[in-house]
Amino acid sequence: METQRRTDDAIAASAVLPRARLTLHRLGMPVIAAFLATLFAVSVRDGFPDAVEAFGTPVLAVIALAAGIVAWRRRRPSMALERALLLGSLAVIAGGTLESALTQRFEIGYPYILGFLPLGYAGAFLFLGPAGGTVASLATYLVAAAAALTAVATGEIHLARGLPILAGSPILIGLLYTLAWSLTSTAQAHLKAETAAATDALTGALNRRSGEAELARLDGALALLVVDLDDFKRINDERGHAFGDDVLVRVTHALRASVRPDDPVVRWGGDEFVVVAPTADFDAARQVAARVRAGLASLVDGDGGPIQATVGVAVREPGEPWEQALGRADAAMYAGKDASTRPPRTPNADGA
Numbered sequence: 116m117e118t119q120r121r122t123d124d125a126i127a128a129s130a131v132l133p134r135a136r137l138t139l140h141r142l143g144m145p146v147i148a149a150f151l152a153t154l155f156a157v158s159v160r161d162g163f164p165d166a167v168e169a170f171g172t173p174v175l176a177v178i179a180l181a182a183g184i185v186a187w188r189r190r191r192p193s194m195a196l197e198r199a200l201l202l203g204s205l206a207v208i209a210g211g212t213l214e215s216a217l218t219q220r221f222e223i224g225y226p227y228i229l230g231f232l233p234l235g236y237a238g239a240f241l242f243l244g245p246a247g248g249t250v251a252s253l254a255t256y257l258v259a260a261a262a263a264l265t266a267v268a269t270g271e272i273h274l275a276r277g278l279p280i281l282a283g284s285p286i287l288i289g290l291l292y293t294l295a296w297s298l299t300s301t302a303q304a305h306l307k308a309e310t311a312a313a314t315d316a317l318t319g320a321l322n323r324r325s326g327e328a329e330l331a332r333l334d335g336a337l338a339l340l341v342v343d344l345d346d347f348k349r350i351n352d353e354r355g356h357a358f359g360d361d362v363l364v365r366v367t368h369a370l371r372a373s374v375r376p377d378d379p380v381v382r383w384g385g386d387e388f389v390v391v392a393p394t395a396d397f398d399a400a401r402q403v404a405a406r407v408r409a410g411l412a413s414l415v416d417g418d419g420g421p422i423q424a425t426v427g428v429a430v431r432e433p434g435e436p437w438e439q440a441l442g443r444a445d446a447a448m449y450a451g452k453d454a455s456t457r458p459p460r461t462p463n464a465d466g467a
Contacts, residue, residue, distance in 0.1 A: 326381030
């Protein structure tokens, strides 16, 4: 019972982070765009005292707004826009800091620099991970440190005023790296546990439980193929279970090669597999079944002959539960096992 509960938790958790990121893009990006637009309005009011801010702020606002629009329209976050916004923000922070030192306005911008630098570091580690976050943060820090040293050298600020940037930033970057590394390691361990809970240990295909969860999640048109190996018991009895296990592994690879990379392949039990194809066209589904049979026929059993399978095909009707469609595909497969009792082919079920 405890194992079943952990499996349910792993399956449910697999969509948490993508949903959180989508929510961040949908709600957070418009807020960021509004904040940057406000900063730009303040710059306009003050006569654009900082060239980097005057140019960079509106560009970042447009990127943030675009990211929010994409998230709402495409129902997924844009990683390219997210990275452009992050790296652009770091560039504006670094460039603005250096510009303030070169124009001897460092003292005026000092409070803003102390506020935005940590935010930039945190964003780098949050979205780029430990390695990418370290590189981006250190690059930003080196520019900020050069600006602080310039301000100290020109006498604009005392050395003690520059210590939060010169000494505090490396400490903060180190702490953020440790935190990011710890979170990444935990996430990787969770992903491994989740993958182990969702896949068949022998073949690497989805196991039945995760296959049922995937079928329940999928909506829209789809075709279900029930693939049952012929005479697999004979192969096991004559060549041993180790050889039979190897056959199942090779069959799984052949099934995956016969469909698109994202199409689920499920080991339903024993020598029976279920393949999901995203099509409502029965002829297209039969073509997938033909590719599956051809792929399996290229494999060799213990006697040197091809591995054969019976494939039942069914296309889910609009509004039809997946269990009912799978039942029709299963029935078609069993009917196909006996050519003498095979029923005439219909527009939504076939076994061969």
